Amino acid sequence: MKTIPFAVTAIALAIGATPAVAAENAASESTKAFNQQLRDYLPFDDDTDFENARRGLIATLDESVIKKPDGSPVYDTAQFDFATGDSPDTANPSLWRQSQLNAINGLFEVVEGKIYQIRGFDLAVMTFIRGDNGWIVVDPLTANETAAAGLSLLQEHVEDIPVTGVIITHSHVDHFGGVKGILTQDEVDAGEIPIVAPENFFEESVSENLIAGNTMSRRASYMYGNVIEKGPEGSLGSGLGTTTAAGTVTIAQPTITIDDTPKTEVIDGVEIEFLNTPGAEAPAELMFYVPEFKALMQAEEISHTLHNLYTLRGAKVRSGDLWAKYIHDVINRYGDDVEVSLGSHHWPTWGNENVVEYWEKQRDTYRYLHDEVLRLANHGETMLEIAEQIELPDSLAQEFYNRGYYGSVSHNAKAQYQLYFGWFSGNPSELHELPPAEEGAKFVEYVGGAEQVLEKARQDVDEGNYRWAATALNHLVFAEPENQEAKDLLADALTQMGYQAESGPWRNFYLSGAKELREGVAEVATPDTASPDMVKGLPLDIYLDYLAVRLNHPEAVGKDFDINFEMPDVDEKFTISISNGVMNYTIGDWAEDAAATVTIDRAQLDSINLGETTMADSIDAGDVTVDGDQQTVDEFIGLLDSFEFWFDIVTP
Secondary structure, three states, X not given: OOEEOOXXXXXXXXXXXXXXXXXXXXXXXXXXXXXHHHHHHOOOOOOHHHHHHHOOEEEOOOOOEEEOOOOOEEEEOOOOOOOOOOOOOOOOHHHHHHHHHHHOOEEEEEEOOOEEEEEOOOOOOEEEEXXXXXXXXXXXOOOHHHHHHHHHHHXXXXXXXXXXXXXXXXXXXXXXXXXXXXXXXXXXHHOOOOEEEEOOHHHHHHHOOOOOHHHHHHXXXXXXXXXXXEOOOOEOOOOOOOOOOOOOOOOOOOOEEEOOOOEEEEEOOEEEEEEEOOOOOOOOEEEEEEHHHOEEEOOOOOOOOOOOOOOOOOOOOOOHHHHHHHHHHHHHHHOOOOOEEEOOOOOOEEOHHHHHHHHHHHHHHHHHHHHHHHHHHHOOOOHHHHHHHOOOOHHHHOOHHHOOOOOOHHHHHHHHHHHXXXXXXXXXXXXXXXXXXXXXXXXXXXXXXXXXXXXXXXHHHHOOOHHHHHHHHHHHHHHOOOOHHHHHHHHHHHHHHHHHOOOHHHHHHHHHHHHHHHHOOOOOOOOOOOOHHHHHOOOHHHHHHHHHHHEOHHHHOOOOEEEEEEEHHHOEEEEEEEEOOEEEEEEOOOOOOOOEEEEOOHHHHHHHHOOOOOHHHHHXXXXXXXXXXXXXXXXXXXXXXXXXXXXXXXXX
């Protein structure tokens, strides 16, 4: 089983090559009817998005597979080419349409001679702005290999000039991980090419997925469909884009930090007005406007999908109120002049009236979700009740860019409830519920046994009552995890729910769960953003916070000691203190009565962090020295957990 080493993990994002998994079920009549209702509701005869997604196409890659130098695949630009024609019965027609749009890939001209984009080379979009002397690169994708391929295509077909600036819009890896595919390490070290990023970018980038990284990563293997095939009966992408490249992840410190709004900078002769927008789509994010081209880079605050106010992989809840206010500010600032709005995902929107209407309806979608949840909550409605009844008005819901391809009205409504009220509805029955296995056993007992549950659930599945059948069967599976008949029937229900899902992550979760119920947990390749660049960039306090989370607290009860640490190569020192079953630390000072003093270079600590060696081996090799009681040091190391990655999700 894959375990997480003495280190940081990061979100496991979807990759190009996944194992082929045959679907167990055709679409049911209930699923066909459900999907037909959406065909009747949405304006599928409107081809504007397809026209915009293809507008300005210059070139595509001759070879669809982007590879590492050793020939291993990083990303296949053709992996979603199957999404052609009318939607099959096994796909929500709206999500199918979005997948078709996201599959359009290549180099595109956005503003004649001035702004270009690479789309469909990764989950995100990479943008190029022509400066006085070279290219200003915006959001260099997830991996060095995809970013380099995009830059090469631009230089081949437009103009072979160097990179003279980099702008990173926010702290998610698909927007910065390829930075050393467009800049050399020497160029980064020299610091002469400006790298612009929002305030706290670096800290948020290396820390976001550290403390809870193992669980986030495992759940992301569901969210991005890592364990299921791509196809009409499998993953259709994420809705936000296609999928993420499995290449080399890097990071670079910004040379210019955006901490004010607005803040104007001139990058390679181009005047750019930056807006700092933290705490909405990402903890560190910015948008910017280029007056010369009347162009707004909207980052992910505006996109061609309803975004996540809560992401299913797990993360801190985001505020729809704050999100709407950022878009409102953009409308007030630039609404009179803007001619093109382009983002870090999807395709641009052109024309002042079109852009402003797009902005206004995205703004109002987040405002409606936030405010309506609070209104209903103040009437005493609970989280589940609100999520069940809230619907966007037709004026918003019939715009494709407001459809729930990545987020959803349902789980975003729950997120806004959680933001204000937490997990508790106020009903005291929820204060001390049984855990799933015990609750499942009592549920099955009350119903009259496993056969009764199976009989009733099979009838519900036959009638298309998949949601309740899944709830009941989940109880049975947790009560009797070896009951394969129950797992298979639950998988059937989840499969149909996946075929109906408009959200890419919902579909991927349903189908991933169905696969694991039928076949068990399969260990597949998942990108790991805990690259050397990321690990070496960890601030010491974040690294120590992670050690504190790894401490096996019950095992540490009764232990009471201090250990001093010195890192000569970076001239830092700190103390780790164990007491009352917890770990505290002090940076910059030592305990006078420490049991031991450990001398270790930060580079050696990074090597341990990357799993290249262990603390014990480093001590034995003389790379780490211990002055004092080594047994206490060994005891501390022994108290640190390693986390199993491929833990069970749909079974106990």
